[in-house]
Amino acid sequence: xxxxxxxxxxxxxxxxxxxxxxxxxxxxxxxxxxxxxxxxxxxxxxxxxxxxxxxxxxxxxxxxxxxxxxxxxxxxxxxxxxxxxxxxxxxxxxxxxxxxxxxxxxxxxxxxxxxxxxxxxxxxxxxxxxxxxxxxxxxxxxxxxxxxxxxxxxxxxxxxxxxxxxxxxxxxxxxxxxxxxxxxxxxxxxxxxxxxxxxxxxxxxxxxxxxxxxxxxxxxxxxxxxxxxxxxxxxxxxxxxxxxxxxxxxxxxxxxxxxxxxxxxxxxxxxxxxxxxxxxxxxxxxxxxxxxxxxxxxxxxxxxxxxxxxxxxxxxxxxxxxxxxxxxxxxxxxxxxxxxxxxxxxxxxxxxxxxxxxxxxxxxxxxxxxxxxxxxxxxxxxxxxxxxxxxxxxxxxxxxxxxxxxxxxxxxxxxxxxxxxxxxxxxxxxxxxxxxxxxxxxxxxxxxxxxxxxxxxxxxxxxxxxxxxxxxxxxxxxxxxxxxxxxxxxxxxxxxxxxx
Numbered sequence: 279x280x281x282x283x284x285x286x287x288x289x290x291x292x293x294x295x296x297x298x299x300x301x302x303x304x305x306x307x308x309x310x311x312x313x314x315x316x317x318x319x320x321x322x323x324x325x326x327x328x329x330x331x332x333x334x335x336x337x338x339x340x341x342x343x344x345x346x347x348x349x350x351x352x353x354x355x356x357x358x359x360x361x362x363x364x365x366x367x368x369x370x371x372x373x374x375x376x377x378x379x380x381x382x383x384x385x386x387x388x389x390x391x392x393x394x395x396x397x398x399x400x401x402x403x404x405x406x407x408x409x410x411x412x413x414x415x416x417x418x419x420x421x422x423x424x425x426x427x428x429x430x431x432x433x434x435x436x437x438x439x440x441x442x443x444x445x446x447x448x449x450x451x452x453x454x455x456x457x458x459x460x461x462x463x464x465x466x467x468x469x470x471x472x473x474x475x476x477x478x479x480x481x482x483x484x485x486x487x488x489x490x491x492x493x494x495x496x497x498x499x500x501x502x503x504x505x506x507x508x509x510x511x512x513x514x515x516x517x518x519x520x521x522x523x524x525x526x527x528x529x530x531x532x533x534x535x536x537x538x539x540x541x542x543x544x545x546x547x548x549x550x551x552x553x554x555x556x557x558x559x560x561x562x563x564x565x566x567x568x569x570x571x572x573x574x575x576x577x578x579x580x581x582x583x584x585x586x587x588x589x590x591x592x593x594x595x596x597x598x599x600x601x602x603x604x605x606x607x608x609x610x611x612x613x614x615x616x617x618x619x620x621x622x623x624x625x626x627x628x629x630x631x632x633x634x635x636x637x638x639x640x641x642x643x644x645x646x647x648x649x650x651x652x653x654x655x656x657x658x659x660x661x662x663x664x665x666x667x668x669x670x671x672x673x674x675x676x677x678x679x680x681x682x683x684x685x686x687x688x689x690x691x692x693x694x695x696x697x698x699x700x701x702x703x704x705x706x707x708x709x710x711x712x713x714x715x716x717x718x719x720x721x722x723x724x725x726x727x728x729x730x731x732x733x734x735x736x737x738x739x740x741x742x743x744x745x746x747x748x749x750x751x752x753x754x755x756x757x758x759x760x761x762x763x764x765x766x767x768x769x770x771x772x773x774x775x776x777x778x
Contacts, residue, residue, distance in 0.1 A: 351425035351427065352402045352406075352423075352425045352474045352475060353423065353425070354406060354409050354410065354421075354423035354472065355406070356403070356406035356407065356409075356410055358410070360534075360537055361403060361407055362526075362530040362531075362533040362534050362537075363400075363526045363527055363529075363530030363531075363533075363566075364400065364403075364404050364407065364523075364526070364530075367404065367521055367523070368404065368407055368408060368411075370521070371391065371393075371404075371408050371501075371521065372408065372411060372413055372414070374389075374391060374499075374518070375391075375408070375413075375414065375417065375470070375497075375499055376413050376414065376417040386515055386517075387491065387492050387493075387494050387495070387496060387498050388469075388471070388488065388491040388492070388494060388498045388499060388500045389497070389498065389499045389500070389515055389518065390499070390500045390501075390502060390513050390514045390515050390518065391499060391500070391501050391502070391514070391518055391520075391521070392501075392502045392503075392504060392509070392510035392513060392514045392520035392521070393405060393501065393502070393503045393504075393520070393521045393523065394503075394504055394505070394506075394507060394510050394520050394521070394522050394523065394674075395505065395522065395523035395524075395674060396505060396565075396608075396611070396674035396675075396677075396689065396692065397505055397567070397604075397607040397608050397610060397611050397674075398565050398566065398567030398568060398604050398607045398608065398691075399523045399524075399525075399526075399565060399566065399567075399674075400523060400526060400566045400567070401474075401475075401503040401504075401505075401523060402474055402475065402503055403566065404503075404521075404523065405472050405474060405501055405503050408501065409421065409423065409470070409472055409501075414470060417468070417497075418468050418469055418470040418498075418499075419467045419468050419469065419495075420443055420463070420464065420467050420468070420469040420470070421442075421443075421469065421470045421471075422439045422442035422443045422469070422470075422471045422472070423442055423471075423472045423474070424438040424439050424442065424471070424472065424473055424474065425438075425474045425475055426473050426474060426475055426476045426477075426478070427475050427477070428477050428610075428614070430476070430477065430478030430480070430483055432453060432483055432486050432487050433451065433452075433453040433456060435473070435487060436453065436456045436457055436460055436487065436490070437450070437451075437456050439460060439471060440456060440459055440460045440463065443460075443463050443464075443469075444463065457489060457490045458490075460490040461489075461490040461493045464490060464491060464493050464494045464498075465493045465494075466493070466494070466495050467494055467495055467498075468494065468495040468496075468497055468498050469491075469494050469495075469498045469499075470498070470499050470500075470501070471491070471499075471500045471501075472500075472501050472503075473500060473501070473502045473503070474503050475503060475504070476502050476503065476504045476506075476509050476513070477504070477505075477506065477509065477614060478509065479506065479508050479509055479512065481512045484512060484513055488500075502514070505611055505673060505674050506672060506673050507671075507672030507673070508672055524564070525563060525564025525565065525689075526564045526565070526566050526569075527564070528559065528560070528564070530566075531559045531562060531564060531566065531569045532544070532555070532556065532559050534566055534569045534570055534573065535555060535558070535559050535569050535570075535572065535573045536555070536573070537573065538569075538570050538573025538574050538577060539555065539572070539573035539574075539576040539577055540577075540581070541577075548581055550583055551581060551583060551586055554583070554586045554587060554590050555586075557590060558572050558576075558589070558590060559572075561594065561690070562594070562691075563689055563690045563691065565604065565689070565691055567604045567607055568594055568604045568691060571594065571597065571604045572589070572594065575589060575597060576589060593694065594691065594694065604691065608691060608692065608695045609695065609698075611673060611674070611675070611695075612695060612699055614673075615670075615673070618649070618650075618651070618666070619666060619669060619670060620699070621649050622644050622649050622650075622666050622670065623670060623675055623696055623699070624696060624699045624700040625643070625644065625647060625649060625700070626640065626675075626688065626693075626696050627693070627696035627697040627699075627700040629688060629693070629696075631688075631690050631693050632687065632690075633687070634679045634681065634682065634685040634686065634687050635685060635686055635687070636684060636685055636686070637664065637667050637686065640667060641660060641663035641664055641666070641667055642660075642663075644663050644666065645659055645660065645663055650662050650663045650666065671686065674692075675688070675692055676688060677689060
C-alpha cells in the first residue's frame with residue numbers, strides 16, 4: 279500500500295511540476311511576495327486618488343491627442359538653387375500634366391495625381407518643383423496651393439483654395455457659399471491645385487471637397503501628397519498610377535548636405551570635413567529631410583572638425599526637437615496610428631536594422647505576444663494580423679525589399695522611431711556597448727533579439743543569467759530565419775529569480 283501511495287505521488291509530481299503547484303514552500307513564498315507587492319501598489323493608488331481629489335484634478339476624456347509642437351504649413355514657394363535629385367519623376371509628372379500626347383482618362387475633370395512616401399522623403403518639395411515649373415505656368419490658367427495637414431476641414435480647405443486663386447481674403451464660413459464661389463471661379467478654366475500633406479481617409483469628405491472642381495476645363499489636375507496608401511487609393515483616378523517616392527540618391531543627398539552645412543555645392547573648400555560629412559549622409563539613408571536636419575545642425579559649428587565628430591557619435595534621434603525637422607515629422611506618423619497598430623509597430627523595434635523579413639514572420643510574432651486581439655469570434659487571428667501588417671506597410675512604416683519582393687525592411691530612421699516609442703521594453707544585443715553586457719540591459723526589457731550565427735544561440739542566453747531582467751521573448755535572427763523562444767526564456771528567468 280505504501281509502495282502504491284509512493285508511486286501515485288510520483289506520477290502526480292511528474293505530471294504537475296512543483297513550481298506550478300500551490301503547496302510547495304517555494305510557491306508559497308512567491309505567493310506571499312506577490313500579495314505584498316499588490317498591497318503596496320493598491321496603497322499607492324489610493325494615495326494618488328486622494329491627492330487628485332485634494333488638488334481638484336479632473337480626468338481628461340478628450341479623444342484628441344496631446345498638443346504637440348506645431349509644424350508650419352507648407353507653401354508653394356521654393357528656392358530652386360537648393361533642390362537636388364528627382365529629375366526623372368519630375369519629368370514624368372510634367373508629361374502627365376502638360377503633354378499633348380495623353381489618354382482619354384486625362385480628360386476627366388479633375389485628373390488626380392497622388393505622390394506617396396514616408397515623412398521627410400521629399401513629397402512637398404517635388405510638388406513645389408512641379409507647381410513652379412515654367413511649363414506648368416504657361417499651360418494652366420489658374421493655380422492654387424493648399425496645405426491640408428491633419429485636421430481635414432472641407433470648408434477650411436475650400437476657403438484656402440479660393441483665396442489662393444483670387445489672392446483676396448475671404449470672410450465666408452458657410453460651405454455652400456464657398457463652394458459656389460469656387461465653382462464660379464473654376465468654370466471652364468484649366469487649373470492645377472496642390473493638396474499637400476493629406477491624412478483624411480474618409481471618402482465622403484473627399485467627394486464633398488472635389489465637387490466644385492468638376493466645373494473646370496479638360497486637363498485640369500489636382501496633385502495630392504500623402505504618406506498613406508489608402509488616401510491615394512480613394513482620391514486618385516483609377517487610370518492614373520500614384521508616384522511612390524523612394525530614397526534619394528547619395529549624390530543628391532551630399533549636395534543637399536553641403537548646401538545647408540557649408541553653403542557650398544561640395545567639399546572642395548573643406549576637404550578635412552569630407553569623410554565625416556559622407557558618413558553622416560550615409561546614415562540618413564536617402565531621406566532628404568534627415569540630410570537637411572544634419573546640415574542645419576552643423577551649420578553653426580563653424581567648420582570645426584571636433585564639433586563634427588561629436589555630431590557623428592550621436593544618433594539623429596538625439597537631436598533636440600527645436601533643431602530637428604525629421605524627428606517631429608516621423609513621430610507624427612506614429613501619433614496617427616490607432617492604438618493596436620502602435621503596439622505592433624513598437625514591438626518591431628527588436629528587429630535589427632537592415633534585417634529583411636517576411637509578412638508572416640512578423641504576424642506570427644505579434645500573435646505569440648498577444649498583440650492581435652480579434653473583436654469577433656469568427657475573425658481569424660492570422661488574417662487580422664495580415665491586415666495590421668498591410669496597414670503599416672501602406673503608411674510607409676515598412677518598405678518592400680529591393681532584393682526579394684516577398685520580403686520587407688524598415689528604413690533605419692523608422693527603426694529608430696520604433697526604438698524610441700518602445701523605450702526600454704525592447705533590447706537588441708547588437709546595441710549593447712562595452713564588455714559587460716549585463717549592465718547595459720534595461721531593467722524594463724521584456725523582449726530581446728540579436729543578429730548572429732547558427733552556433734552562438736546558447737551563449738547569448740548567458741547575458742541574462744545575472745541580470746534582474748525578466749525577458750519573455752527572445753529572437754535569434756539568422757539570415758532569413760527567426761527563432762522565437764518565449765516559454766523557455768520565461769521559465770529560465772522564473773526559476774533563476776524565484777525557485778532557488
